[in-house]
Amino acid sequence: MSSQIGNRVARPESLQNKQGSIIHFTPHISDYSISPEGEEFPLPEPEEYNEEFNRIKILVDQAREEGKEIVVVMGVGFVGAVMAAIIADTKDENGNYSKFVIGCQRPSTRSYWKIPLLNRGQSPVKSEDKEVDEIIKRCVLETKTLVATYTNECLKLADVVVVDIQCDYVKCELGNVKTGEADMAALESSMKTIGEHISPECLVLIETTVAPGTTEFVALPLLKKAFYKRGIDSTPLLAHSYERVMPGKDYVASVRDFWRVCAGCNDEAKVKVEKFLREVINTKDYPLTVMDRPIESETAKIIENSYRATILAFLNEWSLFSERNGVDIIKVINAIKMRPTHSNMIFPGPGIGGYCLPKDGGLGYWAYKHILGFEDGDEVFKITPTSIDINDTRALHVAELTRDALRNMDRYIAGADVLICGASYRQDVGDTRYSGSEIVVRKLTEMGAEMRVHDPYVDHWYEMESQDTYPASGHSWKRFFRNQEDLSVLKMEAEFSTAIKGIEALIFAVPHNQYLTLEPETVVKMAGGPIAVIDCFGILSDEKIRRYFELGCEVKALGRGHIQRIKKEIQRSKFYKQNSKISTVSQIYNRGSFAR
Numbered sequence: 001m002s003s004q005i006g007n008r009v010a011r012p013e014s015l016q017n018k019q020g021s022i023i024h025f026t027p028h029i030s031d032y033s034i035s036p037e038g039e040e041f042p043l044p045e046p047e048e049y050n051e052e053f054n055r056i057k058i059l060v061d062q063a064r065e066e067g068k069e070i071v072v073v074m075g076v077g078f079v080g081a082v083m084a085a086i087i088a089d090t091k092d093e094n095g096n097y098s099k100f101v102i103g104c105q106r107p108s109t110r111s112y113w114k115i116p117l118l119n120r121g122q123s124p125v126k127s128e129d130k131e132v133d134e135i136i137k138r139c140v141l142e143t144k145t146l147v148a149t150y151t152n153e154c155l156k157l158a159d160v161v162v163v164d165i166q167c168d169y170v171k172c173e174l175g176n177v178k179t180g181e182a183d184m185a186a187l188e189s190s191m192k193t194i195g196e197h198i199s200p201e202c203l204v205l206i207e208t209t210v211a212p213g214t215t216e217f218v219a220l221p222l223l224k225k226a227f228y229k230r231g232i233d234s235t236p237l238l239a240h241s242y243e244r245v246m247p248g249k250d251y252v253a254s255v256r257d258f259w260r261v262c263a264g265c266n267d268e269a270k271v272k273v274e275k276f277l278r279e280v281i282n283t284k285d286y287p288l289t290v291m292d293r294p295i296e297s298e299t300a301k302i303i304e305n306s307y308r309a310t311i312l313a314f315l316n317e318w319s320l321f322s323e324r325n326g327v328d329i330i331k332v333i334n335a336i337k338m339r340p341t342h343s344n345m346i347f348p349g350p351g352i353g354g355y356c357l358p359k360d361g362g363l364g365y366w367a368y369k370h371i372l373g374f375e376d377g378d379e380v381f382k383i384t385p386t387s388i389d390i391n392d393t394r395a396l397h398v399a400e401l402t403r404d405a406l407r408n409m410d411r412y413i414a415g416a417d418v419l420i421c422g423a424s425y426r427q428d429v430g431d432t433r434y435s436g437s438e439i440v441v442r443k444l445t446e447m448g449a450e451m452r453v454h455d456p457y458v459d460h461w462y463e464m465e466s467q468d469t470y471p472a473s474g475h476s477w478k479r480f481f482r483n484q485e486d487l488s489v490l491k492m493e494a495e496f497s498t499a500i501k502g503i504e505a506l507i508f509a510v511p512h513n514q515y516l517t518l519e520p521e522t523v524v525k526m527a528g529g530p531i532a533v534i535d536c537f538g539i540l541s542d543e544k545i546r547r548y549f550e551l552g553c554e555v556k557a558l559g560r561g562h563i564q565r566i567k568k569e570i571q572r573s574k575f576y577k578q579n580s581k582i583s584t585v586s587q588i589y590n591r592g593s594f595a596r
């Protein structure tokens with residue numbers, strides 16, 4: 001009898017006892033955490049925690065002797081892993097490393113693997129920014145100012161705790177963010193644990209994007225309650241400062257060399273958080289803004305991301321207008337951006353994804369009622385929720401464009417082999433959370449297409465592979481579509497040349513560097529003949545669009561209505577070429593007949 005755990009099977013083993021008889025047993029295999037590269041890590045057993053804490057304690061004692069401040073970063077995901085390294089890379093005015101950082105990651109099957117990778121000096125996140133790998137490797141293996149662990153006991157040793165764990169917003173309907181709700185469980189559980197372990201002088205800095213009011217009205221009471229139970233009568237030192245990181249080619253710089261906002265729950269916390277951020281972030285070149293209250297820092301984050309989500313959503317209707325009226329919205333946006341007051345106008349891709357923009361406005365709308373107690377949210381919030389709804393459903397149109405392009409080639413979406421280039425939510429990073437590509441794939445699958453996917457930054461598309469349990473059981477977007485079952489076996493194609501072979505349609509969904517340089521001739525040759533090409537991000541120049549038509553392809557693109565003009569131009573020139581050929585032949589024929 002064997003038991004299946006994780007991806008491993010615990011096989012019966014046999015041993016000979018002292019009396020020489022054979023005993024059969026199945027080893028006790030705990031659950032496994034499997035890295036994106038497929039490496040398996042058994043989760044720590046309860047009896048290992050003590051030894052692990054002692055390992056960390058020895059390193060901390062040594063760091064304290066060297067005068068270092070001890071910082072625990074809760075959660076080593078896309079934010080925490082890089083923030084931990086940046087803090088660990090901090091030097092004081094004498095050029096000495098001044099912080100010892102402990103990345104404290106909960107040992108879940110989904111994320112435990114990040115700990116052994118970090119302790120090997122490897123980044124748990126993939127990015128175009130080479131500095132991510134460099135800074136983590138340097139701080140773990142050279143300066144030895146960064147370690148990772150799974151035991152919350154390390155919180156006892158902290159002078160500062162930075163909270164970078166997630167606070168989800170769970171949507172119940174696609175295109176109706178208002179019916180969703182904030183999932184505070186991970187954050188509340190973490191705040192309780194922190195309150196049970198930290199010393200009274202420890203600063204707790206929440207970087208998590210939270211529903212406004214969480215720091216002062218949810219987290220602080222949890223810390224106070226834990227302190228009370230421990231007989232500590234001082235007030236917890238709690239602050240908020242939101243992250244502005246942009247995973248991608250400037251990942252590290254977008255944390256370290258970037259403007260920050262912060263606030264403390266009381267004066268002592270305010271002084272401590274300002275001091276800490278001035279030490280670890282380049283606030284000399286990127287000034288720090290200190291607000292009066294954490295709710296102002298929390299709200300600034302929600303407004304900032306809602307603003308970006310709104311300016312993207314706003315252009316969806318003009319993108320559709322442009323497709324139908326011969327307008328190239330890319331050129332129009334570039335023309336408008338010439339005036340400085342409109343320089344931040346940005347073209348909306350096939351979906352406004354990532355972990356932030358799709359949820360942050362929802363956190364704000366939800367907090368207004370559920371934390372701050374107002375009942376008139378639907379009268380007050382007209383734009384923020386609508387923007388998210390527009391952004392969440394924009395990708396459905398990409399499926400329509402794919403269907404229409406194939407139809408123009410007398411092909412049908414049902415049964416068509418379609419390759420989507422890019423699973424990630426944005427260029428040059430391997431994060432598939434709430435990616436527009438997921439909606440495209442799910443809608444096309446519902447329409448009967450046979451999907452293939454390639455992305456140089458993504459090894460596993462967990463939203464598909466583990467769609468029954470990812471991001472949590474019953475939370476997959478698959479619930480909004482039909483015919484989704486087979487997507488659980490949709491695998492990332494490692495080689496582009498394999499992925500493209502024999503396809504009928506290709507969707508440029510994410511502007512990864514690798515796709516920007518593809519030439520039409522190469523694409524058509526690799527595909528094995530003319531295909532339908534759908535450009536979701538203004539990736540194709542007019543020259544490439546023209547070339548695809550000349551090669552017999554059909555091209556459609558979000559917001560690029562001028563493509564019809566290019567298509568007609570190519571058809572006309574083909575017509576004239578054929579006619580001129582016919583007229584030449586007939587002239588030769590006529591000349592020949594006269595000559596007879």
Ligand SMILES: NC(=O)c1ccc[n+]([C@@H]2O[C@H](COP(=O)([O-])OP(=O)(O)OC[C@H]3O[C@@H](n4cnc5c(N)ncnc54)[C@H](O)[C@@H]3O)[C@@H](O)[C@H]2O)c1
Pocket residue numbers: 074075076077078079080104105106108111114164165166167186189190207208209210243244245246247355356
């Ligand atoms: N990803 C971004 O680009 C970005 C940018 C700015 C802000 N943020 C915000 O930062 C926060 C974190 O985002 P992320 O993208 O890093 O998420 P993530 O899911 O990549 O990382 C969160 C990590 O915390 C771990 N975790 C959860 N509960 C824990 C606990 N109790 N103890 C220890 N570890 C725990 C998870 O296992 C995970 O590894 C979110 O609030 C997000 O909105 C994200």
Ligand SMILES: CC(=O)N[C@@H]1[C@@H](OP(=O)(O)OP(=O)(O)OC[C@H]2O[C@@H](n3ccc(=O)[nH]c3=O)[C@H](O)[C@@H]2O)O[C@H](CO)[C@@H](O)[C@@H]1O
Pocket residue numbers: 209243244245246247304305308312346347348349350351352353354355356357425426427436
């Ligand atoms: C206010 C702001 O800037 N906040 C940033 C934002 O960063 P992000 O990682 O979410 O990345 P974005 O660039 O916002 O992309 C989101 C989606 O919008 C699509 N997009 C983007 C630009 C464009 O021209 N056309 C598009 O279609 C893109 O493809 C992707 O799907 O939130 C983070 C978390 O809070 C912040 O830390 C970070 O500061």
